[in-house]
Amino acid sequence: MKALIISVDLGSPDFQAHADEFAMLARGAGAEIVGTVVARRARPDAAHFIGSGKLEEAVLLAGQAHADIILFDQPLTPAQQRNLERGFNLRVVDRVALILDIFALRAKSHEGKMQVELAQLQHLSTRLTRLWTHLERQRGGIGMRGPGESQLEMDRRMIGAKVRVLRERLAKVQRQRGTQRRARSRGNTLSVSLVGYTNAGKSTLFNALTRAGAYAADQLFATLDTTTRRVWIEGAGQVVVSDTVGFIRDLPPTLIAAFRATLEETVHADLLLHVVDAASPQRDEQIAEVDKVLADIGAADIPRILVYNKIDAAGCGAGYEPRVERNEHGTIARVFLSALERRGLDGLRAAVAEAHQIAGNNAFHVENL
Template sequence: MPTVTPRRERVLLVATEWTARPAPAACGFGLEEALAELAELSRSAGAEVIGHVQQRRPAPDPATCIGPGKLQELGHLAAAGGADLVIFDGQLSPTQQRNLERAVGLRVIDRTQLILDTFARHARTREGQLQVELAQLEYRLPRLTGRGVELSRLGGGIGTRGPGETQLENDRRRIHQRIRHLRSALEEVRRQRQQQRQKREAVPLATAALVGYTNAGKSALFNRLTAAGVLTSPRMFATLDPTIRALSLPSRRRVLLSDTVGFLRQLPHGLISAFRATLEEVRRARLLLHVFDVTAPHREEYQRQVRQVLAELGVESAAEIMVANKIDLLPPEDIAGRSAGAVAVSAKTGAGIEELLARLDRELALDPLQTVRLRLPHAEGRLLHLVHEGGRVLREQHDPDGVEIEAQLPASLRRQVRAFEIGG
């Protein structure tokens, strides 16, 4: 029997820019960048992009987001290209979404739904899966309600009102039930995660975190690196969390590597809190591997977005290694020009991985952990915070004048608190 591969969904993209609205601060995304990003996200969700429509206008149309002319253009494109789905950049109200679906005769979703779908597909931890489902349901609820309003307005038609409303009520009740269930399951998973972290932290190992814009290839690189670095004592670091692994560097030094998600501009609300938990690992990292896709036309813009997320997380002092990924997609003569200052690698072929491991080794050697005793006056709250954030506090004793601390600090951080060291 011939194997059947599911056909990829054919999608049309719509990017919009509202000229009467000031662009959100620090958002360097114009129409071009927004389209490129949307195309990448769509492909990552398994779709085939068959075309796009752009619209620049003072403000969105309340009923259909884009204007009537553009809507017609979209309809023609969809018919001509045999589209299955339309994806809008930005957010659609439930009403706009419904009106658009009716006008184009196709399913229409917005960037938030696309992102939720992508993350649902890629979520590897139980916590991630629960959180994404929760965000998806929360997104769906008001959209159900929207249809409820519409149905009751239609009212009267035989067989529409009663059963329609009942069905909606049932749907709503089921969703609320599921949401309650997900919330309590999440609480349990978080508790376990906290316990795991405490166990991990009992072993003083440096953590390196992979950061980088969505699709840069962090997870691919995570798999490549952890396959390359032989795990010495797996039982010791066994963890339920598949996004953290111990790996052993050429010097035999061991390091915990963590994969992350959530580096994306304008993240859907429900997901922000989800990623806070995962990004906690980033805040604890001594070293960041900032991965970018060398082939992405707007890679500098993506790097800025990543740095902005890092700044929001309060991560500013960790050392950073830039990693230019996907060099297998470039002709050899173009690689050096596009990866200046970065380690050039391919997670796919394994090219450059040895160099990356060696580089990691060197960076960690430059910043070894040292045990120190400090006495910080109360006025030095900022330094106390730094010590907690960047080091591992072994003992802490408060008295009326200040606080005495014994901690393991990276050498770089120790230099900042040298004035407060005491003998011991």
């Protein structure tokens, strides 16, 4: 697919980094980028998001570059999307739909596929509803009488029914997962979840820790399914480690909702290892974004260790040697390592063992109150 990218600069200092991330998303969805148009705006235009002059320029460029699709790096309202599609006479895919598309491409397990389908249907249903209200005003007009209306209503009802079925099936899978989790927790094993921004290196670290063969790749959202392995860590005993789906800035809410079941694993962990791409210039923004999602899913209070990964990489301000850093209470708060070169893993294991002991002591205190 030949894609023209429309990138809107709303004055954020991180504009270029965000534009690069969007291009990576586009390539991850299989697009060949044949051109990019940058529009600078103080605020979005209600009808087209970009101004009419910019739109003309982009339409011209799309024709010259033989683009088959327009990728828009902001979330669009249904009306903006429709107006842009009319302007270009091409399909327009916004940021939310692009992320959904990549998830659809990558989903492998039955559960993952159901979750993505649910998110896509929910995304679609908001568009249908708005389209419906827009047409409703013309009720009775020429071409709007009879089956045309009921067709829309039927689509809406069918989507609603499908959404319900998917929700029920997912809830069933989730209950089974809960049973497995309770069986594990009775065994008094520490459960640890790897969380973090997409492409931070969670799967690479998971493989390094567990010697498993989880898929790790330089693409966004390489992992969609939670993978869990048991591993023995000196000082902590049997530990259950889970690799999870990555987060991204402005993660579509429909996706968070659909992936709640997968993220449950995170919510019920005893300890979170928040993996950070220490070499990314967007590091701090990405940390904040992950913290936001963790708060959204109710995981804000779980003890966590920040894992600064990729210390081998150039441009890493964290320094190139593995080390651990303690906070003002003397507990390990940050671990610097390279999952790829498998350096600094002992520091991480020591941190996990220490967290396990603290958790154990807390449990002891509670029991003795």
